[in-house]
Amino acid sequence: MARARPADGSARERILVAAEELFAAGGFDATPTSRIAERADVPKGLVHYYFRRKADLLTALVERLPDERIETAKVVVPGDIAQSLRRLVAELDRRLSSSVMLSHLLWREADTHTGVRDALQDRYQQLVAQVRAVILAAGVGGLAVADIDSASGLLALAVSYRHSVARHAVDEGPDEMERELEFIASALTARASERGAGTGDELGGALKPGQ
Amino acid sequence: MARARPADGSARERILVAAEELFAAGGFDATPTSRIAERADVPKGLVHYYFRRKADLLTALVERLPDERIETAKVVVPGDIAQSLRRLVAELDRRLSSSVMLSHLLWREADTHTGVRDALQDRYQQLVAQVRAVILAAGVGGLAVADIDSASGLLALAVSYRHSVARHAVDEGPDEMERELEFIASALTARASERGAGTGDELGGALKPGQ
Amino acid sequence: MARARPADGSARERILVAAEELFAAGGFDATPTSRIAERADVPKGLVHYYFRRKADLLTALVERLPDERIETAKVVVPGDIAQSLRRLVAELDRRLSSSVMLSHLLWREADTHTGVRDALQDRYQQLVAQVRAVILAAGVGGLAVADIDSASGLLALAVSYRHSVARHAVDEGPDEMERELEFIASALTARASERGAGTGDELGGALKPGQ
Amino acid sequence: MARARPADGSARERILVAAEELFAAGGFDATPTSRIAERADVPKGLVHYYFRRKADLLTALVERLPDERIETAKVVVPGDIAQSLRRLVAELDRRLSSSVMLSHLLWREADTHTGVRDALQDRYQQLVAQVRAVILAAGVGGLAVADIDSASGLLALAVSYRHSVARHAVDEGPDEMERELEFIASALTARASERGAGTGDELGGALKPGQ
DNA sequence: AATGAATGAGACTTCATTCAT
DNA sequence: AATGAATGAAGTCTCATTCAT
DSSP states (O other): OOOOSOTTSOHHHHHHHHHHHHHHHHOTTTSOHHHHHHHHTSOHHHHHHHOSSHHHHHHHHHHTOOOOOOOHHHHOOTTOHHHHHHHHHHHHHHHHGGGHHHHHHHHHHTTTOTTHHHHHHHHHHHHHHHHHHHHHHHOOSOOBHHHHHHHHHHHHHHHHIIIIITTTSOOOHHHHHHHHHHHHHHHHHHHHHHHOSOOSOBOOTTOOTTO | OOOOOOTTSOHHHHHHHHHHHHHHHHOSTTOOHHHHHHHHTSOHHHHHHHOSSHHHHHHHHHHTOOOOOOOHHHHOOTTOHHHHHHHHHHHHHHHHGGGHHHHHHHHHHTTTOTTHHHHHHHHHHHHHHHHHHHHHHHOOSOOBHHHHHHHHHHHHHHHHIIIIITTTSOOOHHHHHHHHHHHHHHHHHHHHHHHOSOOSOBOOTTOOTTO | OOOOSOTTSOHHHHHHHHHHHHHHHHOSTTSOHHHHHHHHTSOHHHHHHHOSSHHHHHHHHHHTOOOOOOOHHHHOOTTOHHHHHHHHHHHHHHHHGGGHHHHHHHHHHTTTOTTHHHHHHHHHHHHHHHHHHHHHHHOOSOOBHHHHHHHHHHHHHHHHIIIIITTTSOOOHHHHHHHHHHHHHHHHHHHHHHHOSOOSOBOOTTOOTTO | OOOOOOTTSOHHHHHHHHHHHHHHHHOSTTOOHHHHHHHHTSOHHHHHHHOSSHHHHHHHHHHTOOOOOOOHHHHOOTTOHHHHHHHHHHHHHHHHGGGHHHHHHHHHHTTTOTTHHHHHHHHHHHHHHHHHHHHHHHOOSOOBHHHHHHHHHHHHHHHHIIIIITTSSOOOHHHHHHHHHHHHHHHHHHHHHHHOSOOSOBOOTTOOTTO
16 A cells, blocks of 8 residues: 555545545445545554544534534625525525535434534524524514514525435425525515514514524 | 234234334444344344345335325315415324334435435425415415415425424424414415415416326 | 354354363463354354354353362262372362363453353362362361361362463472372371360361361 | 653653553453553553563563562571461562562463463472472471472462462462461471481481472 | 344454654 | 554454255
């Protein structure tokens, strides 16, 4: 075996990348560490040198999850919920595109590995909060709390679904997403105006974004 | 090993039940056939007698998926979309409750086993179609095709999510579902009335349910 | 691999024999199960089929220890302690000769494996009791309890030593044993007569052999 | 890893101490060099820097064996064999107490490592010679060579047993030792007087201690 | 039809040892 | 002199699968 120096990335890094790809493709259990070593072009022993147990690979992978926090101000178009959300989704897409496999992997292994599950839930919660924050910031006023919750939940669901699980489902493409997004946005504003003012449950200024 | 009496189920049946539970709990790869035999209380050899390859167990499991087709008429409350959907979801819940594990299992193994993936997609498509059919049947008139698509997609997503994947997510409980359902229903009607009549893209009678 | 039917002993038996020899020769830890399989001429998997964990081999070996209980009456020559002990030792030698390796092995692994240690201690205790019983049965009368205890302990030590540990020590051969045995026997009788009668601590009839 | 200061012992020394403890506790084969490094609080590489092969640790350990030669004159009480032996044993106990682990270790590994075996045998021979020398020096006269040999052998056995192997056996405590010692001593004198003078096999001055 | 012994490929993991620095 | 990354051989154990009965 000639291989010796890092080549493009450190050996450790190459191992992680290989693991991510193989886990995502075939599942954690079905992927032998030997195949990971092979793909990373490192000797088998090195995999266990860096990650004593196979599960440590998963842990390390989870810790590599990019922080997908997006500054609300950057995407919000005041007064236009649909456009704001559209820009949020676009930004999320851009950021997450690098980790679709990883995200997908998480869904598969969440049952069996605590810690993976936790990371997954955190991520989802963060997503909901972000959507919520954008809706509020773009908010036209007069929105009911419950409606915002529903809208955030549904959109987060759709986004998360596309990024993590969609592999199995019929490939809906971006059109579907756009349509649903628009539906949600319009629904929000429609409901707002329909209610007129002062139903009592609309938002005051006190609502802290992200909570 | 004295065990013999078919008693509560044939040996074959017991094996399948055991496999379903174990696969769902730990994943396909992580579940040894020996443990399946053990749980089914059958000799180890019998598992392979009925299912020569381990994957055959998965195949058989998929074929056992209950038909969840629900007669539209049974749940529709004409003129009341929200109520109609609510009854649809309740009925789905009732039927699917017996196969949550199985459903969940399918998500996990869909990547690796064609046939599982196919079954999963069929199921999802069927679900969308059903929601759609109900919306149409309860339909207040003046609904845009795009809106119906979006609404069906979102609700199907929420339902499917709860039944198959939700195990990992924060337990939202039925309230969340109800709120989202209501949001979608109101959105639909709100948008309908808002558009008034005759925008040209509302539904004719031609739309075939299930397509 | 053609091998199939038991040949000379059952496969299980051959595995145990191979394990005993190899463990005794090289120690438990230094002996790979693969070499055991090789020597027993069975496929590697079969070793683990019968003995799931390597340590189970040790356990099984311990359970195979022959019962070395010898009927006191058979060896005792009344009135002649030396001859009685000589015959006891001869009989023990005859019985144990088949398990010297095993005995030796036990000493080595007693530290690390409870259960091995227990078996070893039981064996030793049994040995002491047996020597004691023979001395009593051959007893010339007027023996002090303490002397009998000492004599039993010392002889048991010498025997046990020869059978289990002696491999490392200078090979003393049977002559040494004979000399020590005679020394002990004469010492006993010498001490008895020297004390004369009635020092008060000699044995009554109440002393239960084996206790 | 800040560790640096030689403080209580040089790194090499700390490694040896750690090795001794771990080998004695778990056996040579079962003890990874990495654990030795850990316990000695030195980097893993340093262990192999000082001791290229793992077996070198054993060799070095053997060479560290304290010289247990005791000056005969220091313990002998002329005319009183029992007391002389008692003092010898006490002195041996005092010296050896620091190396019980090491002694024990030697027994375990003697099979597999020549050199360890040799050291062990030397030690034992030395012990026998020492007991012999003490008996002679305290000697009451009229002792038969064979008796002295037997007595030396038995006592050496008992001592060696306590120091090296006794870990497994029922804990007999010092009382047992004392009783056996006394038994041997009395036996010697009893036999001596019993024989009276001139059986012809008593000792001349020729017997070289240590042989 | 049913069973459990038997098989062997291969998984994960450990570890002594080497080597570049 | 000292270190820790790197290596690969080997070990234990698991398991799907086959086979004789």
